[in-house]
Amino acid sequence: MKIAVIGTGYVGLVTGVCLAETGNRVICVDKDNEKLERFRKGDPVIYEKNLAELLNHNLQKSRIEFTNDLKYAVENSEIIFFCLPTPQGDDGAADLKHVLEVAEQCGEILSQIKDKTYKIFVNKSTVPVGTAELVRQKIQSKAGDFPFDVVSNPEFLREGFAVEDFMKPDRIVIGISSEKAKELMKTLYEPFVRSGNPIYFMDEKSAEVTKYAANCFLATKITFMNEIANYCETVGANVDMVRIAMGADNRIGKRFLFPGIGFGGSCFPKDIKALQKSFKEANVESNVIDAVIETNEKQKLVLINKILKHFNQDIRGKRFALWGLAFKPETDDVREAPAFKIIDKILELGGKIVAYDPEAIENTKKVYGDKIEYAQDALSACKDADALIIATEWNEFRTPDFETMKNLMKEFVIFDGRNVFDNEKALKHKFVYYSIGRKPVLKEDLER
Ligand code: NAD
Numbered sequence: 001m002k003i004a005v006i007g008t009g010y011v012g013l014v015t016g017v018c019l020a021e022t023g024n025r026v027i028c029v030d031k032d033n034e035k036l037e038r039f040r041k042g043d044p045v046i047y048e049k050n051l052a053e054l055l056n057h058n059l060q061k062s063r064i065e066f067t068n069d070l071k072y073a074v075e076n077s078e079i080i081f082f083c084l085p086t087p088q089g090d091d092g093a094a095d096l097k098h099v100l101e102v103a104e105q106c107g108e109i110l111s112q113i114k115d116k117t118y119k120i121f122v123n124k125s126t127v128p129v130g131t132a133e134l135v136r137q138k139i140q141s142k143a144g145d146f147p148f149d150v151v152s153n154p155e156f157l158r159e160g161f162a163v164e165d166f167m168k169p170d171r172i173v174i175g176i177s178s179e180k181a182k183e184l185m186k187t188l189y190e191p192f193v194r195s196g197n198p199i200y201f202m203d204e205k206s207a208e209v210t211k212y213a214a215n216c217f218l219a220t221k222i223t224f225m226n227e228i229a230n231y232c233e234t235v236g237a238n239v240d241m242v243r244i245a246m247g248a249d250n251r252i253g254k255r256f257l258f259p260g261i262g263f264g265g266s267c268f269p270k271d272i273k274a275l276q277k278s279f280k281e282a283n284v285e286s287n288v289i290d291a292v293i294e295t296n297e298k299q300k301l302v303l304i305n306k307i308l309k310h311f312n313q314d315i316r317g318k319r320f321a322l323w324g325l326a327f328k329p330e331t332d333d334v335r336e337a338p339a340f341k342i343i344d345k346i347l348e349l350g351g352k353i354v355a356y357d358p359e360a361i362e363n364t365k366k367v368y369g370d371k372i373e374y375a376q377d378a379l380s381a382c383k384d385a386d387a388l389i390i391a392t393e394w395n396e397f398r399t400p401d402f403e404t405m406k407n408l409m410k411e412f413v414i415f416d417g418r419n420v421f422d423n424e425k426a427l428k429h430k431f432v433y434y435s436i437g438r439k440p441v442l443k444e445d446l447e448r
Contacts, residue, residue: 001188004029004077006070006102008039010046010162010266010333011124011155012083017044017051018166020058022191027073028066039066047332047359050163070102074109079120079188082135083155086125088270093277094128103135107142118147120181124155126211126271128278132175132204149181152204154211159265160330167192172199175207212278215271216289221256222263223292226299229259229437239437240419259436261342261391261417262299264327266335269296300341303389303417306434308349310387310413316350319410321385323378324392324418325357325364332359334367338417339391343372356381358394382408393418402429 152175247254279286375381426433
């Protein structure tokens with residue numbers, strides 16, 4: 001099939017490359033010319049497992065091309081995907097300006113095409129209920145009698161596993177009201193569901209709500225566990241035990257039960273606020289959603305509170321090694337990263353940061369420049385540090401050389417926001433150790 005993908009960020013590039021991999025001819029459109037140049041050379045710009053290999057493979061096969069020419073892409077494609085940003089607007093709602101602008105431009109382009117062969121516009125961006133209809137109206141307002149349909153196809157891929165998730169999705173959700181579009185979408189997606197995972201066809205509104213409901217449910221699960229962790233800590237229980245025993249119940253499940261320093265990233269924070277706003281607009285109470293947003297903001301500061309208590313409320317001049325900048329492991333994405341909240345607070349309180357992350361340093365430099373220092377590896381971040389803070393649970397942090405760390409650090413203190421280590425390890429290597437939802441290991445515990 002002939003496909004166009006408009007917006008080649010995390011979702012668009014993965015969509016384009018994976019659709020090319022199954023034999024389609026894909027034209028990817030972006031307005032960022034620097035990125036386009038790098039894509040053409042086989043550099044995916046973002047860090048995502050297997051993406052570079054697949055991009056290069058499909059460039060070699062001439063199945064994928066990159067352009068800033070929207071007209072060329074729309075004219076030469078039968079299915080056009082929108083993978084455009086829907087950032088949080090000033091009032092919390094998803095800002096649809098990119099999506100609606102492109103929809104209008106597409107309508108304009110359709111009005112100039114002589115060959116009126118049917119096209120489908122597929123929205124993959126996360127958008128509030130009713131957007132498919134808005135997009136249809138925008139295109140229609142310019143397109144005259146050009147035959148087209150609009151489909152809502154929310155994306156569920158996880159950064160870090162994006163290629164795997166796209167190639168083998170748990171499910172595909174398609175909001176659709178036309179039989180013709182349904183058949184074409186089915187054909188396009190068949191190679192991805194060969195193992196029997198379902199494609200759910202539904203109305204557009206239900207598809208749009210499904211995406212927000214799924215993300216907000218996961219955000220709620222994390223937040224609930226964070227609250228349980230804080231409670232465990234206060235009453236002397238161990239959240240690890242609670243988590244494992246809770247997760248053994250199939251109705252609950254093992255995933256998304258890990259407590260930490262709050263959820264971040266490019267999706268959960270903006271999506272939950274957008275859903276909250278949509279509830280308000282619909283005059284529906286959003287008590288659970290409101291509480292999740294408020295609790296998550298507080299959770300981002302739990303480690304800072306522990307740090308301040310440990311240093312008697314004064315961290316001026318203290319030097320902190322910070323492991324992990326990306327909002328989660330296996331990605332270079334730092335949007336709404338909890339690590340940034342910690343950096344901001346420590347700088348505000350007069351402390352210093354030496355940061356390390358396996359993939360996210362370049363993106364962090366764009367935000368902090370020389371306000372913080374950057375280390376080449378995890379160990380060298382520890383040089384002369386008064387404490388180590390862990391903000392992202394990259395696997396390479398799990399078994400560090402504690403003895404070398406002790407030779408480098410001024411004080412042997414760890415603030416672990418992701419429970420990467422446990423108390424036994426801290427006791428064995430004689431580190432004061434604070435984590436989430438577990439008793440701290442204090443100086444007096446080490447002297448016993
Ligand atoms: P992104 O910011 O990484 O990428 C968006 C791309 O669109 C950028 O490359 C930008 O240059 C381009 N762009 C913006 N305006 C354009 C225009 N007028 N014409 C052409 N290109 C344009 O965003 P993303 O993370 O890929 O997210 C895209 C959408 O998918 C959002 O709605 C997001 O909520 C949703 N989503 C994201 C994820 C994720 O994990 N990142 C997962 C599921 C859904």
